Amino acid sequence: MIYRRIFNAPPWRFRSPLDELHRMRKQLEQMFGDSETPHQRVSAGVFPLINLTEDKENYFVRAELPGVKGDALDIQVTANNLAISGERKIAEEEGARYHRKEREEGSFSRMIGLPGDINPDKVDAKLQNGILTVVVSKAEAAKPKQITVKS
Amino acid sequence: MADTQSKELKVREKQEVASPAEQTKSGLVFTPAVDIFETEKEITLLADMPGVKADDLTIDLRDNTLTLAADIAPVDDANEDNILVEYETGRYYRQFTLGELINQENINAKLNDGVLRLSLPKVEKATPKKITVKTG
Numbered sequence: 001m002i003y004r005r006i007f008n009a010p011p012w013r014f015r016s017p018l019d020e021l022h023r024m025r026k027q028l029e030q031m032f033g034d035s036e037t038p039h040q041r042v043s044a045g046v047f048p049l050i051n052l053t054e055d056k057e058n059y060f061v062r063a064e065l066p067g068v069k070g071d072a073l074d075i076q077v078t079a080n081n082l083a084i085s086g087e088r089k090i091a092e093e094e095g096a097r098y099h100r101k102e103r104e105e106g107s108f109s110r111m112i113g114l115p116g117d118i119n120p121d122k123v124d125a126k127l128q129n130g131i132l133t134v135v136v137s138k139a140e141a142a143k144p145k146q147i148t149v150k151s
Numbered sequence: 152m153a154d155t156q157s158k159e160l161k162v163r164e165k166q167e168v169a170s171p172a173e174q175t176k177s178g179l180v181f182t183p184a185v186d187i188f189e190t191e192k193e194i195t196l197l198a199d200m201p202g203v204k205a206d207d208l209t210i211d212l213r214d215n216t217l218t219l220a221a222d223i224a225p226v227d228d229a230n231e232d233n234i235l236v237e238y239e240t241g242r243y244y245r246q247f248t249l250g251e252l253i254n255q256e257n258i259n260a261k262l263n264d265g266v267l268r269l270s271l272p273k274v275e276k277a278t279p280k281k282i283t284v285k286t287g
Contacts, residue, residue, distance in 0.1 A: 046161040053231035064201040066265035096188035107158035130201035130265015
């Protein structure tokens with residue numbers, strides 16, 4: 001009995017079977033979409049790119065600056081901002097004919113806002129293997145305090 | 152150049168290598184930016200490899216293929232929490248094909264401030280041969 005089958009059929013049967021596939025794909029994208037791009041990077045678009053980490057005592061600001069000398073860098077702290085500026089120079093080579101020139105030179109200047117108050121007297125910067133690490137000490141008020149629960 | 156004002160450096164995302172070879176280690180692999188130039192006597196390669204120590208760098212030249220590979224040690228402590236991550240770190244890998252014959256004995260590599268400078272001296276060329284065309 002053909003007509004009975006039609007009446008009993010669930011409504012999605014009347015749509016294209018591709019609709020069901022689309023729906024499934026959407027669900028899968030929702031489920032796995034986030035895990036496919038675990039490192040959703042938000043860049044300020046200013047050179048140099050920065051990684052900022054913290055522990056209980058300090059903030060750590062790191063940047064990759066290959067070929068930059070320490071004396072070509074200028075680092076300043078004000079309130080809870082850190083300013084890094086400098087210049088990258090690439091020496092000219094005598095009588096060279098280039099096959100490839102991908103490395104760039106130029107000046108840069110960047111301001112980073114730190115999330116908490118800092119102690120401006122305790123800021124250390126070092127440049128090692130082309131990686132700049134600035135260790136900024138947190139202000140006493142910004143350090144986490146252990147709270148004991150009295151019973 | 153006419154202008155003395157140096158240009159502003161632009162942000163450039165590190166170039167990730169899809170798969171240089173079958174990976175046995177997990178982690179990201181990046182292509183270092185390089186300059187390659189040659190003079191009469193040698194070919195010089197400069198590569199930006201921030202975070203690489205001299206011990207972790209492997210330079211291999213065989214059959215006209217030059218391979219640069221470098222491992223890097225993670226810089227941050229395990230007990231640091233990320234607040235902002237703008238760049239990733241990982242290994243470096245890049246291969247080049249060299250057209251000229253290289254004097255393998257005198258290859259010189261220096262690593263300074265995260266920049267590798269590799270000097271590849273050319274093999275002394277044989278004197279140019281003159282070819283006479285016979286007629287008849």
